[in-house]
Amino acid sequence: MTGSVSRASGPSEQRDGVLRIGTRGSALAVAQTTAVAEQLAKATGNDVELITVTTHGDTSRESLSELGGTGVFATALRESLLAGECDIIVHSLKDLPTGDAPGLVIGAIPKRADARDTLCARDGLTVETLPEGARVGTGSPRRVAQLKSRRPDVEVVDIRGNVDTRLSRVADGDLDAVVLAAAGLGRLGRSDAVTEFFPLSQVPTAPGQGALALEVRAGDEKGHGAIATAVAAVDHATTRACATAERIVLAGLEAGCAAPIGATALVDDGLLFLTATVYRPDGTEQLTASHAATPDSMSRADLAAAARDVGERVVAELLGAGAAGLAPLGSAR
Numbered sequence: 001m002t003g004s005v006s007r008a009s010g011p012s013e014q015r016d017g018v019l020r021i022g023t024r025g026s027a028l029a030v031a032q033t034t035a036v037a038e039q040l041a042k043a044t045g046n047d048v049e050l051i052t053v054t055t056h057g058d059t060s061r062e063s064l065s066e067l068g069g070t071g072v073f074a075t076a077l078r079e080s081l082l083a084g085e086c087d088i089i090v091h092s093l094k095d096l097p098t099g100d101a102p103g104l105v106i107g108a109i110p111k112r113a114d115a116r117d118t119l120c121a122r123d124g125l126t127v128e129t130l131p132e133g134a135r136v137g138t139g140s141p142r143r144v145a146q147l148k149s150r151r152p153d154v155e156v157v158d159i160r161g162n163v164d165t166r167l168s169r170v171a172d173g174d175l176d177a178v179v180l181a182a183a184g185l186g187r188l189g190r191s192d193a194v195t196e197f198f199p200l201s202q203v204p205t206a207p208g209q210g211a212l213a214l215e216v217r218a219g220d221e222k223g224h225g226a227i228a229t230a231v232a233a234v235d236h237a238t239t240r241a242c243a244t245a246e247r248i249v250l251a252g253l254e255a256g257c258a259a260p261i262g263a264t265a266l267v268d269d270g271l272l273f274l275t276a277t278v279y280r281p282d283g284t285e286q287l288t289a290s291h292a293a294t295p296d297s298m299s300r301a302d303l304a305a306a307a308r309d310v311g312e313r314v315v316a317e318l319l320g321a322g323a324a325g326l327a328p329l330g331s332a333r
Ligand SMILES: NCc1[nH]cc(CCC(=O)O)c1CC(=O)O
Pocket: 092, 093, 094, 095, 179, 180, 181, 182, 183, 184, 185, 208, 209, 210, 211
């Protein structure tokens, strides 16, 4: 039996058999939360209600680095969850700070979408074929450094705003291209705008990119209640392990989501691989570390142990090679 998915118009009371999911109000957030809601309705038979929460990160026009990067999107959602106004909140994992949120736990990380970055350029252009001095929009220090390392001549324009606003700056002729996550474009049905997919092996993306995190009040993930059953049904073991390994790099370098760091993990043929790169913000230098571990089994506990193992080895190697001197890392909060 599949439950139904609806959108609440205002604050909503707790009712039996109904899961209330809090989401940011942007088109991307609503699209990805709706997809999660449908997955939850199908897996549990519960009705699912979407509750929109407006956050400072949505309304502010400041750049991501001015906002401080980490956490701007998460705080209002978390307050709403702690206040009991909803039962589960959905974040883009890459926007979620690595620090503890008192009273909350990540109850599920569903199967990840495409973790790659893309170029969305005019006239089918790619990083290689962009004209000399082309104007490329991104607000992410990692993407700036990665672009500059390949095309030092490119003029990077700091942009903010939702995916459609960013794409419109290319359509309007103001920018030659923007760099955007494949996952977000896919969720919005805008993959048609992509002119180049960057291989993860050359362009590692933000820790957790392409993955979502379902946060619940601590304790609600345990036992056989409706919330515990729901999050257990959509948690994806290998995605959780990969995202955990990538986020250990962020935490270990004491970096925030605005730091120039790329990390990418994958599970293949029984091995967990993790590669991470720290960039000098101008793209002239970078440090990469790559490690693999063999989990004893594909159980969540063994995968988690392997994720910690590779994560810690990658962090130690990067710090030992001088990563802290390469980039301003300390924007974690
Ligand atoms: N920081 C913005 C953001 N947060 C999540 C996504 C979509 C991709 C994802 O879920 O990882 C995006 C847009 C982008 O980076 O292009």
